[in-house]
Amino acid sequence: MADQSSHDPVTGTETTGHDWDGITELNTPLPRWWLWTLYLTIVWGVGYSIAYPAWPMIQGATTGFLGYSTRAEVAAEITRVDEQNAEVAAMLASAELANLPRDHPAYQFGVSGGAAIFRANCSQCHGAGAAGAVGYPNLLDDAWLWGGAIDEIEYTVRHGIRNEQDPDAHWSQMPAFGELLSDEEIEFTTEFILALSGQEHDATLAAEGDVLYAENCSSCHGELGLGDPTVGAPNLADAIWLYGGDRETIKYSITNARFGVMPAWGLRLSEEDVKAVTIYVHQLGGGQ
Amino acid sequence: MSEAMSTSLYAAREPIFPKDVKGTFRRLKWAIMAVTLGIYYLTPWIRWDRGPDLPSQAVLVDLANRRFYFFWIEIWPHEFYFVAGLLIMAGVGLFLFTSALGRVWCGYTCPQTVWTDLFLWVERKIDGDRNNQIRLLKSSWTFKKTRLRLTKWSIWLVIAVATGGAWVFYFADAPTLFNDLVTLQAAPIAYSTVAVLTATTFVFGGFMREQVCIYMCPWPRIQGAMMDDDTLTVAYRDWRGEPRGKVKRDQAPSLLGDCIDCKACVNVCPVGIDIRDGQQMECISCALCIDACDDIMAKIGKPRGLVDYLALSDEGREREGKEPLPAWRHIFRLRTMIYTAAWGLCGLTLLYALFIRPAIDITVAPVRNPQFVTLSDGAIRNAYDIRLRNKHGEARPFEFNVIGDKSFVVRLEGVDGLQVMVPADETALQRVYVVAPKKSEPARAKRTELRFWVEDNVSGERTYQDSLFNGKGAE
DSSP states (O other): OOOOOOOOOOTOOBBEEEEEEEEEEEEOOEEEEHHHHHHHHHHHHHHHHSSSSSSSSSSSSSOOOOOHHHHHHHHHHHHHHHHHHHHHHHHHHHHGGGGGOTTTTHHHHHHHHHHHHHHHHHHHHTTTTTBBBBOOOSSSOOOOOOSHHHHHHHHHHHHBSSSSTTTTTTTOOOOOOOOOOTTTHHHHHHHHHHHHTTTOOHHHHHHHHHHHHHHHTTTHHOOSSOOOOOTTTOOSSSOOOSSSSHHHHHHHHHHHOOOOOOOGGGGOHHHHHHHHHHHHHTTTOOOO | OOOOSSSEEEOOOOOOOOOOOOOOHHHHHHHHHHHHHHHHHHHGGBBBOOOOOSBSSSSETTTTTTTTTTEEEEEEGGGGGGHHHHHHHHHHHHHHHHHHHHIIIIIOOOOHHHHHHHHHHHHHHHHHHHHHHHHHHHHHOOHHHHHHHHHHHHHHHHHHHHHHHHHHTTTSSSSHHHHHHHOOOOOOOHHHHHHHHHHHHHHHHIITTTHHIIIIIIIHHHHHHHTTOOEEEEEEEEHHHSSSSOOTTSSSSSSSSSOOOOOOOTTOOTOOGGGGOOOTTTOOOOOHHHHHHHHHHHHHHOOOOOOEEEEEEGHHHHTTTTOOOOOOHHHSSSSHHHHHHHHHHHHHHHHHHHHHHHEEEEEEEESSSSOOEOOSSSOOEEEEEEEEEEOOSSSSSEEEHHHHTOOOOOEEESSSSEEEEEOOTTTEEEEEEEOOOOOOOOHHHSEEEEEEEEEETOOOOOEEEEEEEEOOGGG
């Protein structure tokens, strides 16, 4: 196919000399600098793969002469942000939460940081939206087993509930009345509690339960069933039920008693993290 | 490969030495160069008072704070459609001008053309005109050549640094950044941006020139779709000029056309083509060949316009000796009118949007996890994360009001009352609670519509957004 180069008779353009059955290829030369640009990109590419992590090996990849890694960059970035926040974090760690104004930078830092800590540590039981679940308190409403003031929330977060690792943890004691009362007595008491919370009930049975309640329950839950946050006794007269407020569930709770648990976060989280998550929970809508 | 590959598939750049030229279009190009370069270099230095909390630079792209300032207009990221609209207008405008007047963008206002023109001017001041430049290129490296080359490159470099430097001033307060740059305190990104743009200006304006237009820019290849026979573009009247040739004494002049083949049009061409070969992709329509040819025509006593802005559809009329159609007959045609209409429609829409946009704004995001909270007294509470925007240059008090059901009680998280301060030129996020008492209609219903109003207590400006209240029926 090779032939001598010549000129195309129609356009006058030089041909490459290639000839296929009389069809020739016109030569419209590319600028030479373009060719050099191509070579330059090849050199650049080779150099880049030497300087930076590139070639896959059996284990990992070549590390590159510059020692760059995205992981190290992220670590450096985290360190940088931590250093940047060190001052406000220290302010938060030493703050008295009850006296911390809302427009204080440490408060703002606590809300944002607390949200992340909550998602990582608390959302498994209390839910990502803090709405709780059966047996796990809703942190958005205005009912608090152990008090909803910011100091009380901080204490609960720090020491946990029924936690043997922390001697200061909250312990609520309720006997399993199944061993102390007869089935009939439990039924009377159940009707009385339904009456306390303004639900449908059998008034005759409830009247029987009144005495039983006064003898067995009122010392913790109060005569009117308003509860006592100092001993973790829930309010039985309101619309909020941790395990459920229907007849069957109340009966089960009286018979077997319920014991929720919560880790003592003071043993796991740093001081500022405990305070941050406290601030976050307190401003979710239920804080007092 | 056979030895028959005697020709190279690659070609070295042929140096081009455009000759200096004087005339109407050259003067126009100087004027446009002065205006465009003036706008580019000086705009960042124009001051504009927006109050103490906002930058006082008239034109500023504040990337860190996500704001774009243009004199009295301030664009937030959610208003990026203004920028998109301007880009659409720029595109349609380019279609309009190209279909009406050919590549006027390339010839007069493209930065590549403008800076190359400036670099050529410097080159002529240092090296002399075309013939001197050719002689200098061929000469060996004498002291004089070295001195001239270094002088020229130094001036080019100064222009390039000023060009790269001016760019970064659009992104930060110009006087502060200038001070930081000079005292070596500016951010590394500022220096690297200046360095890159200095390098491109120096290389593109000084050495690449027409190579950028021919091989790097996509526009020459798109132009074919924009132009038609009615487009007024720089062209040669071959019906008048041919057969070309120098009039010899013993020859009857009537046998020849008006073109005397003096090559004046070729010598002034910055892209190194011969306009007499017809329409070419390389031609940037700079019109300098028109000036060059008019000058020659005047000298030999022929009418101007052998090379001229003309519509190819006039060829037939001109061959018959008639006058070409007036320019407006070529410019006002369906195509250009459609482009103008689209351009104007887009522009009017943007203007309308610009003038009706409020200075305050509210965005309501209902909290959906959970959909509602039951309070101890049996009331139902919904929470809403509400973002308030204050585009004023000062902090403003915003007051909430909820319209929906008479029973609704509104409360703000962490705030007594219903008023919050929103800082100047910022947004504020506020959680708002709406409570429906136990057994009220919205507490029992699945959903109730409600409207959040917010009022700027200083200006009385109001705006609202609708949302929903979830009741127990939603369970």
